[in-house]
Amino acid sequence: MLSLRSSVLAAKASSMSSMSLSGGVVVVGVVRPFSASASASAAAAEGSPPPQAPSKKVSAPIKMFDLDGRYATALYQAAASQNKLDAVKRDFESLVQAAKGSPTFIGFCMDPVMSRDKKTLAISSLAADFKVDNVTANFLKVLAENGRLNSIFTISERFEEQVNASSGTFVVKVTSASEVAPDGLAALEKIVKENYVDANAKVKLDVTVDESIMGGFKLQIGERMIDKSVATKLNQLEQALHKM
Helix, strand or coil, X not given: CCCHHHHHHHHHHCCCCCCCCCCCCCCCCCCCCCCHHHHHHHHHHHCCCCCCCCCCCCXXXXXXXXXXXXXXXXXXXXXXXXXXXXXXXXXXXXXXXXXXXXXXXXXXXXXXXXXXXXXXXXXXXXXXXXXXXXXXXXXXXHHHHCCCHHXXXXXHHHHHHHHHHHCCEEEEEEEECCCCCHHHHHHHHHHHHHHCCCCCCEEEEEEEECHHHCCCEEEEECCEEEECCHHHHHHHHHHHHHCC
């Protein structure tokens, strides 16, 4: 059994026929063909017309305009059109959890030198090793072919946002200058529900501490940013004084 590190190093020296996060090796056989929805995913993310529409029209619950968000939206639409959201979500959760514990795999994704063809073969082998759904496998292949494997973790997070929103749960990223007490979290959740999402929606707060904002808070809900930080207010005040 070869290690993941050995597999990745072998890929750099050859066309790479195997790779595994768990340390095993899976020989690449026939690469599974693109499904209609996976082809649409690739085209939608790249901004060109899809060669064939998904089996049914699906709208994503959150509009995302950055490139990683567009990939995540395309994955959501491909999975939802085949009623495979849960399966694809599980695939990415398992893959990301395993990948984050493998510096070699992270290096493989970030490697700017390895050709896209080699990365495509490697990621196809990995998908076979993990026995992921065909939507997941095809999408991973699309990322490799388009040179976007370096964004796999961010795309996975944005995809999770779409899935959560589809079930009425909104993940709100909160930046605070210090740890937030339970009553403070309850107050923030109330603010979000009263001003930014449906009052009946479920809200999940993802809190990050950043002392540089000095006080107050920042909220990010999908593409929307609400900045109520002291640092920003002071900066705005300083700019206003300079214009006087």
